[in-house]
Amino acid sequence: MTDASQRAIKWSYMDHWRSNGPSGPVDQWHSHKTMSAFLKQVKAVGFDAIDTFDFRIWQMYGDYGGPAKYQEMVTDHGLERIVNTFHAADYDTRTYAPHLPETHENILEDFRVTMGRWSEIQLDNIIVMPATLYYDMEPVTEDKLKHTAELWNKVGEITAGFGVKLTCHHEFFCGIQSEPDIDTFYSYTDPQYVNLFVDTAQHCIAGLDPVALYNKHAHRVSGFHFKDTRHVATGDDHRHRPDSEIMAPTTGKWFYEMGTPQGLVDFEAMMTAVRDNGYTGWISVEHDKANKEGGDYSESTAISRWYAKNVLEEIYR
Template structure:
């Protein structure tokens, strides 16, 4: 029978090397070990980051050649790439119309670089960091929406969906601002990528958000958190996930004790709305406070197979 849900792994990773922690991109050998572990735990594919594109060309020759290596390790393909742009209000800021020409050209170049494989989504944070956008006004949200409508038309012409991922430190992170933003975007071109932990940290119920916008959701990051941001947690330079003084570790794997995300309700909503396709599991900074990427990945995959897949079977 056709599987309604398949599982992709977002390639955050660290492991211990002779000189300290290394990531899987350290060498072809470490990449091979990483892919073997991802396949062994039962994942079907991987997601990656757009900033890896230079290394992909340098180490493997092209995205297609790198994907061949992924497939040689038993995984299907690369599903999504996260376009982690260097937001700067001087030249790359969705709420600043004067920067839109630069951003549009960036995406034309990006799509060309990835053109040797077929991606499902290119994922973006749809705003600068919160402290560079505040105060968040309706006009700024309109400007951002206008930009992403144009970017989405460019990606759609290449057969790739443009989808928005709202970090808790993103300029568009509150429930009210998210709703306003999507009211100005074209559902043909701008999709929503639900990150269960990031929304929860920002005080937004990811299940309710998904149910409201299920028709334009094109993917998920499934991960958990034990904390909701308070005070100025979302305003710390240069990275609130590291610098916020209230919380040492924001992200945990599905199945963690004291997790705040109701994954069973989330999967029930996914089933009810008949979502079919990929769900990505993400372990951002899993090695903080004694954590371990390989352990988190195994625990999350067990939870997906033994809890979530039984809900949507």
């Protein structure tokens, strides 16, 4: 068996999770006991590390004593570390809208403070949605894309000062989600400071081919969310307040694990592209809202890890 440190690809688990408690779904951050059970399950099926959300830092401070202390718990359960954190900002156009220059200083200060908090541990990426929700940015113009790029170039300089990559994740309801807008955005950003984080399902829902998008921008890609979908957004699916993933009336459940029947993402082609582009390092598996319509997080996690080991790792040896 190959040692994890020698493998070209390692697998991190993005920590969306719910388990069933006596009073309903229980978040793994509910207690040290529920966190321990979560970490044991993730490790048992063969993941190497975890990703988390930026807002979890408050629970790390309150329940564990900070990011370094929480990471000690992660490593005590046999996982390597925390690889990435997702900066889930509140995109309020009054204070936090990348296409509006008057909000930039507030966003920059947010990242100065945020990176200081995380400096106890070494992250690979801080992941951002690079634009407001689509309905707050439309119409998407070249000037708006330029303003947005200018902001993230500056944010990327801040994160680089802490040894962390700034990487952009394009949800299907994000202001920058079409292929032409994504291409324009990256043409205005500095490759030294702004990277792309490919979410296979989100791009597919937005009507893009995630494999083709990755091949086009492979030199800018610093990570992946591997998850599947059975649906492409139609009509105004990407325009529903406050969250299109929940509010779009056409689709009850957007996201599925790798290996799901009727999945639209060609993961074998994606893994072939990952190999052929020479990508090495971490791939994150994500199960966003896996428990909708009778789904189960632990089941989805086990199935996706089986798929990663028995299908994808056979492609990338």
